[in-house]
Amino acid sequence: MSPRHAYVHVPFCRHRCGYCDFTLVAGRDDLVDRYFAALARELRRVETPLSLDTLYVGGGTPSHLGADGLRRLFDLLHERLAPPADGEVTIEANPLDVTSALVAAARGCGVTRVSLGGQSLDAATLRALDRDHAADDVRRAVGLLRAAGLVVSLDLMTAAPGQSLADAERDLAGAILLGPEHMSVYCLTWEQGTAFDAARRRGDLAAVPEDAERAMYEAAIDGLTAAGYEHYEVSNFARSGHRCRHNEAYWEARPWEAFGPGAARFDGRTRTTNHRSTTTWMTRVLGGETYHGDVDAMSAEEAARERLVLGLRRRDGVGREAFWAASGCDLDGVAGSTIRRWVEAGLATDDGSVVRLTRAGLLVSDTLWADVL
Numbered sequence: 001m002s003p004r005h006a007y008v009h010v011p012f013c014r015h016r017c018g019y020c021d022f023t024l025v026a027g028r029d030d031l032v033d034r035y036f037a038a039l040a041r042e043l044r045r046v047e048t049p050l051s052l053d054t055l056y057v058g059g060g061t062p063s064h065l066g067a068d069g070l071r072r073l074f075d076l077l078h079e080r081l082a083p084p085a086d087g088e089v090t091i092e093a094n095p096l097d098v099t100s101a102l103v104a105a106a107r108g109c110g111v112t113r114v115s116l117g118g119q120s121l122d123a124a125t126l127r128a129l130d131r132d133h134a135a136d137d138v139r140r141a142v143g144l145l146r147a148a149g150l151v152v153s154l155d156l157m158t159a160a161p162g163q164s165l166a167d168a169e170r171d172l173a174g175a176i177l178l179g180p181e182h183m184s185v186y187c188l189t190w191e192q193g194t195a196f197d198a199a200r201r202r203g204d205l206a207a208v209p210e211d212a213e214r215a216m217y218e219a220a221i222d223g224l225t226a227a228g229y230e231h232y233e234v235s236n237f238a239r240s241g242h243r244c245r246h247n248e249a250y251w252e253a254r255p256w257e258a259f260g261p262g263a264a265r266f267d268g269r270t271r272t273t274n275h276r277s278t279t280t281w282m283t284r285v286l287g288g289e290t291y292h293g294d295v296d297a298m299s300a301e302e303a304a305r306e307r308l309v310l311g312l313r314r315r316d317g318v319g320r321e322a323f324w325a326a327s328g329c330d331l332d333g334v335a336g337s338t339i340r341r342w343v344e345a346g347l348a349t350d351d352g353s354v355v356r357l358t359r360a361g362l363l364v365s366d367t368l369w370a371d372v373l
């Protein structure tokens with residue numbers, strides 16, 4: 001069955017934020033033409049245009065391409081990827097890039113949803129996160145996007161260096177006032193090899209204490225649900241009818257296509273990841289060479305275990321019947337003793353048909369997955 005979901009990676013940013021380890025090049029707009037040439041070539045992998053339910057253009061910063069670049073990108077994509085009229089088409093955007101011209105171009109390209117990397121509405125927190133925009137840029141961008149009828153998903157980050165619980169609560173309250181249909185709240189992670197990681201090792205930056213980090217996450221859950229957002233995944237919150245359909249496909253382990261440097265595609269069993277270096281991916285694609293890096297071919301049971309972990313991220317939990325139908329594996333055969341242990345520890349509930357994490361389980365979810373995988 002052809003995938004009904006596709007991801008496209010645009011690896012350009014104005015500058016690399018100190019905590020970011022994504023696949024990208026900063027300040028290398030000279031590579032944009034070559035990127036388009038390589039992307040056109042990779043898209044030829046798709047022989048018959050794919051009919052999609054969702055298309056997600058992430059990065060990097062797709063909005064960094066500007067209005068003309070966005071039109072050029074979508075002209076290219078539409079040759080092989082055809083989202084239907086009621087499909088969900090998301091682009092990621094940096095607040096500084098959101099202008100009337102960009103918004104008009106996005107609408108003209110069929111974009112329905114913009115994921116805005118706002119991160120905070122507080123000047124000190126934005127500085128601490130090494131972001132190059134101000135709080136007013138976030139407010140202005142959300143206003144422009146909403147006025148154009150685009151669905152807005154706003155990213156917020158917690159546990160930034162020096163951020164207090166009160167700071168995080170103010171960010172949440174301010175974000176709610178902006179009225180985005182969707183919010184993603186992520187806790188800062190200190191990835192190896194980033195400038196933040198190096199600064200922490202030198203003692204120049206300090207992580208927020210773990211109990212404060214948890215308190216911020218709980219404040220997000222309480223504040224956003226009280227404001228009418230559905231908490232539908234560990235880090236994601238949506239107004240009614242505005243869950244991210246694309247990410248739901250990931251969490252349901254449905255097959256998806258992916259293009260661009262570092263992009264990972266999944267056919268239901270095998271995950272194939274393109275080379276993470278933008279320049280290597282371009283050189284190899286244009287040279288007609290193999291351009292993927294890791295190929296993770298899973299057995300039926302490994303795929304079922306991964307499906308369980310992804311499914312438990314969702315507040316809907318994992319139903320035994322649906323799990324069997326999708327994976328061909330019995331949930332209790334795959335993880336029965338682990339689930340019983342979680343239930344006894346108050347980390348999950350199990351009503352005999354559906355297993356869900358409790359709030360206590362959500363708070364430590366990252367540490368639970370190793371029990372299954």
Ligand code: SF4
Pocket residue numbers: 012013014015016017020021022024059060061094117
């Ligand atoms: S804008 Fe986003 S993708 Fe680009 S460097 Fe910053 S965090 Fe990374």
